[in-house]
Amino acid sequence: MAKNFIYKFGGASVKDSSAIENLSKILRNRLRNQLVIVVSAMGKTTNSLEEIIWKKMSNEDFSQNCSILKEFHLGICKELFPQDHLIFSLLENLFIKLDKDLEKPINKQNYDEFYDRIVGYGELISSRIVAEYLCLQGQVVVWKDAREVIHTDSDFRFAKIDWEKTRTHTRAQWLPVLEQFPILTQGFIGSDSKGRPTTLGREGSDFTAAILATSLDASSVTIWKDVPGVLNADPKLFPNTQKFEELAYGEAAEMTYFGASVIHPKTIKPLANAGIPLFVKSFLDPDASGTKIHEKAPNQGIPTLVLKKNQVLVSFKVTDFTFIDEGHIHQIYEQLKKLKLRVNMLQLSAISVSVVIDSQVFKLDQLLAGLKSTFEIRYNEGLELLTVLHQNPDEIPALLEGYEVLLEQSTRNTFQAVRRKSGI
Known part of the structure; x- marks a missing residue:
């Protein structure tokens, strides 16, 4: 029996009509x-x-x-479709729904839930456009709503x-459906037990591609970049890059853990557990x-x-x-966990703890408010975290x-530095 395959196309691969x-x-x-x-937004x-x-x-007025x-x-649609095509009414309906959802109240307490409800429209809109265009070209696909099958908890933004x-x-x-037709769906989105939209980070x-691959026992996943x-x-940031022809799951996971943007950090584990190769x-x-990520690749x-x-x-700093x-x-760490803030780097001294985190709306203020009674707190924003794996000290x-x-800080294998341009 033939196995299923998963293709994932990111935002750059659907950014315009061409x-x-x-x-x-x-x-x-x-x-x-x-x-x-x-497909992504x-x-x-x-x-x-x-x-x-x-x-x-x-x-503010938006x-x-x-x-x-x-x-x-x-x-984009005007460049791809005849003016009487169904896509224009589909799009109109989606933007009407978006406008209605934007009328709902928002505050610091429901910000994450509101965020998930709104940002998911990007994937819903793009997937409709791509599906209709493929069908127009005679490449028949069946559009499916990922929220009907990707089930999550209610940890909004990080479900x-x-x-x-x-x-x-x-x-x-x-x-x-897959016995007769390919399916086109959305990445990034799911729904909780109450049917509320959630996102996966x-x-x-x-990660969606990996979830579907393990659920459908797929033979491979291909991410198009x-x-x-x-x-x-x-x-875009460093000259003289080298391409990996193949990578072991462990090495790929380590790269994504430290923030390599080519693959979402949660993608590797389910594929490794199921032994499903990933192609980039x-x-x-x-x-x-491209690159093949699989269990038998040499380090x-x-x-x-x-x-x-x-x-x-x-x-x-303790006071x-x-x-x-x-x-x-x-x-x-309890406060960081409560605010869903991931530590990208940690350093301890005798009297202080220093952490490096991603900048997130409201979260820094809430972190400071939650811990200011116990610690003297200082912070710097607008920084970069450079990580070098398999470092050459020279x-x-x-x-x-x-x-x-x-x-x-430096270990035998990894060097990390928090830096900013001199003079800033």
């Missing part, structure tokens, strides 16, 4: 039943929706932002998967080899650079002349030239 036409060309000789296609749509939410939260977003998608329920519903609802469409495969650094390929050169040991921007360094102990660390100074280093 990108969607290119997606159709990629699928021309690859489209078949037993294929599930997962188009281009920077998620960023645009986040800005709308922020304006709503700040009691109507122009909504109009610009609508015209962006309509403009955790109900694996058993997701597997049961995905197989019951989608396997009969920023850039979570890769604007890079030739997994590189040892982001080519270029939608600009679809016949090239590469090539120095790998990961840069995370918009970082915040927060230092908690009663005692030393830092497990109780202090537990107290800090190459580190050049990476820090022109930067002020606020914090650094």
Whole structure:
């Protein structure tokens, strides 16, 4: 019996009409039943929706932002479809629903739930456009709402998967369809037990592909990117990058843990557990080899650079002349857990704890408020966290030239530095 396959196309691969036409060309000789296609929101749509939410939260007028977003998608459709096509009424209905959801109240307490309800429209809109365009080209796919099968808890913005329920519903609802047609669906979104929209974490469409692959016992997952495969650094930030022809699950997981953006960090584990290989390929050169991530790949040991921007360094100093102990660390981590803030780097001294976290709306203020009675707190925003895996110590100074280093630490395998441009 033939196995299922999962393809995932990110925002850059559906960012405009020519990108969607290119997606159709990629699928021309690859489209078949037993294929599930997962698509992200188009281009920077998620960023645009986040800005709308922020304006709503700040009691600012966001109507122009909504109009610009609508015209962006309509403009793409006008280039792809005849003017009487069904897509225009489908799009109109989705934007009417978005407007109605934006009328609902928002505050700091329900911000995450409101966020999930709104940002998911990016994937719903893009998947409708891509599905209708493929059908227009004679590439028949069945559009499915991922929220009907991706079941999660109610931890909005960072929802955790109900694996058993997701597997049961995905197989019951989608396997009969896949016997005859490919399915096109959305990444990033799910729903909780009350049917409320949830999201799986920023850039979570890769994770969706892995969830569906394990639920459907797929033979492989392919993520289509604007890079030739997994590189040892982001080519937009660092020169002379190297492509990995293959990677072991463990090495890939380590890269994503430290923030490598080519793959969502939650993607590797379910695929590794199920022994499903992951291919990372270029939608600009679809016949090239890309990178294969699987369990039998040899360790590469090539120095790998990961840069995370918009970082915040927060230092908690005890005020009663005692030393830092497990109780202090537990107290800090409890507050971080409550606010869903992940620690990207940790450093301890005798009297202080320093953590590096992603910058998130409201969260820093809430963190400070929750711990100011116990600690003297200082923080710096607008920083970068540089991580070098399989480091070559001789190459580190050049990476820090022109930067002020606020914090650094090194192990046999890993070097990390919190930095900012000198003079800032």
